[in-house]
Amino acid sequence: MRSGRWWRAWLAALLTACVVVPLSGAVRPGIPAPAPARIEAKTPLPVRYAAHRANAAEAARTARAAGAERRAAALRALSGHAFLEFDARGPGRTAEVLGDLRTADRVAILVPGSDTGIDTYARFRRGALALRDELGPGAAVIAWLGYETPGTVSPEALTSDRAHTGAARLRAFLDRLSAYGLRARTPVTLLCHSYGSVVCARAAHGLGPHGTPAVTDIALYGSPGTGFARAAELRTRARVWAGRAAHDWIGDVPHARVQLPGTTVGFGPDPVSAAFGARRFAAGDGDHSGYLKPGSTALASLARIVRGQHPEVPHA
Known part of the structure; x- marks a missing residue:
């Protein structure tokens, strides 16, 4: 039974269960x-x-002196990276460029989802390199880790x-x-994974190919929803794409948005649905990561989007 009461009960139970993780970590x-x-x-x-x-x-030395060997090792691994921005405090915030930003004929910006920080940065960077x-x-x-991502199992992952x-x-x-150093009119594409698609949807208003920078495309993949009912509500002149792999567990998460006391839980319609109105791209049979x-x-599909080749496929 897919009633509003069922969705409300499911999300409320999940929110309650998730509270255990952040409370145990808060100390x-x-x-x-x-x-x-x-x-x-x-x-x-x-x-x-x-x-x-x-x-x-310096951050690696500081972490090692504090006995935080895992963080120290993660920071030492960043030697030689080309960071436009870097902040080792807390989970960490970074923006690394792979390639030459000043001469690039097109730029892709990766916006990550949950559980991404300095400690897990190597995983995020592998995708950027690929x-x-x-x-x-x-x-x-550009591997942009510019915000504090939520934990996969946490209340923050269920709200905006x-x-x-x-x-x-x-x-x-x-x-x-x-x-x-980005040249004017260089095409920029936002590639937004999982919870990162919620971030991109809220950043999309007013972005477009004639702006500064020239954001031509926004691709949402492995998305739990965006918090908007339709792609048109993002109010962007960029093309909006959506894709989900066949074995991505996010497809089994209810795409609902429910008002609970003091908060709204969930992100609404599935971005790969025809009703949402995004252009759909082939995402294969992989998993969430x-x-x-x-x-x-x-x-291959995401690279074609960045190149402006438009790999659109029909909605199922």
């Missing part, structure tokens, strides 16, 4: 880290990269609170890209 002390490097927006990129690498190295390799020379990929903050930070980052796996159908 853990934070890992100390230095403040981010202070850099002017138009600082030359080599100087910017060097400053952030030095900050990451996309860069799929796109080939001339393109740049983190997405509101993330969307504001994503818009601010887009505004800074020209200062970082396999969209950017080398050789996958999803990776």
Whole structure:
């Protein structure tokens, strides 16, 4: 029975169950880290990269001194990376560019979903590297971890609170890209995974191919919903795409949005449904974490979207 009462009961039970995880983690002390490097927006990129690498190295030493060996190891692994932005405090916030932003003929920005931070950054970066390799020379990929992602099993993963903050930070980052060297009119695509699709949906208003930057496409994949009933409600002039792999567990999550006392739980209609109105792309038979796996159908489709090749498929 798919009544409103059934959905309300299911979501309320899930929200109650999720409270255990963040409460058990809330008592853990934070890992100390230095403040981010202070850099002017138009600082030359080599100087910017060097400053952030030095900050990451300092953060690794600080974490090791505090006995946080896992965090220290994760930070040491960032040596040599080209960070446009870097902050080791808390779960961590970063923006790494793979390729040359100043000469790129098109740019893809990856917006991650839940459980992504410095400790799990290697996993996120592997997807960015796979996309860069799929796109080939001339393109740049930005792995944007610019917001505090929710835990997969947490109340925050069921509400849009983190997405509101993330969307504001994503818009601010887009505004800074020209200062970082992105050429005017270079096509930019937002590739938004899982909870990241909620972030992108809230950041989409007003974005388009004639803006600064020129956001031509927004692709939502592995999405729990966006918080909007239809793609048109995103109020963007960019093309909106949606795809979901055949073995992605997110397809079994009820696509509902229910008002509970003090909060709204869930994100509404399924973005891959015909009723939502997004362009649908083939995502293959992978799982929730396999969209950017080398050789996958999803990776090939996303690369075609970035290239402007429009791999649209009919709705089922």
